[in-house]
Amino acid sequence: MLPVNRLGSMLVLGTLALSAQSQKTPTYLAPFVTSPIAVVERMLELANLKPGEVLYDLGSGDGRVLITAAQKYQAKAVGVELSERLVKLSQERIKQEGLDGKCSVIHGNMLDVDFSQADVVTVYLMRDSNDILRPKLEASLKPGARVVSHDFEIRGWKPVFVDKSDATKRAHAIYVYEAPKKK
Ligand SMILES: C[S@@+](CC[C@H](N)C(=O)[O-])C[C@H]1O[C@@H](n2cnc3c(N)ncnc32)[C@H](O)[C@@H]1O
Numbered sequence: 001m002l003p004v005n006r007l008g009s010m011l012v013l014g015t016l017a018l019s020a021q022s023q024k025t026p027t028y029l030a031p032f033v034t035s036p037i038a039v040v041e042r043m044l045e046l047a048n049l050k051p052g053e054v055l056y057d058l059g060s061g062d063g064r065v066l067i068t069a070a071q072k073y074q075a076k077a078v079g080v081e082l083s084e085r086l087v088k089l090s091q092e093r094i095k096q097e098g099l100d101g102k103c104s105v106i107h108g109n110m111l112d113v114d115f116s117q118a119d120v121v122t123v124y125l126m127r128d129s130n131d132i133l134r135p136k137l138e139a140s141l142k143p144g145a146r147v148v149s150h151d152f153e154i155r156g157w158k159p160v161f162v163d164k165s166d167a168t169k170r171a172h173a174i175y176v177y178e179a180p181k182k183k
Helices: 004-020 037-046 064-073 084-096 127-140
Strands: 054-058 076-081 103-107 120-123 146-150 161-165 172-178
Touching: 037 064, 037 120, 037 146, 037 161, 037 172, 054 064, 064 076, 064 084, 064 103, 076 084, 084 103, 120 127
Parallel strands: 054 076, 054 120, 076 103, 120 146
Antiparallel strands: 146 172, 161 172
């Protein structure tokens, strides 16, 4: 469960982070808040993730999306994470689960990383952060790649599906998109 006050803090912190750097692109696009496992499972189900496909979780936190994608869907999962602490934590978890070679984590800024090989991209950022990420998604993704966003829509894109999951005590929205054709 994501407590309401924690979500509130996330939104406030994120808004402060974005507005404090309004003159340039902020580096931190969202604070670390985990997606509940039930929501992660629903995101991957809605993404129609298939064995052997490549999934990128942009802002991969503790690695839970990567681990679930590899264990339940036999996907090749790549995380991108800015926090060194979370990169180390997720790498330890991947090793503990015996998923070396199936999951990896890039320590870096998602805006600088090449994720053009992705069949599925997952994000749990914020609305304004999705605005910042959207041009890179549009420039990078193969047509038809699926993008799944927890709680925050990608403005300017039309979702192919919106799920309102009550997997935990609060409602979670899951937005599913297909990458548009390149202009
Ligand atoms: C809300 S958490 C989501 C974690 C995980 N994807 C999940 O759903 O449980 C967002 C994550 O994005 C990371 N992050 C924020 N800005 C980033 C950036 N520019 N590049 C890479 N990671 C970033 C944060 O450190 C945090 O771990």
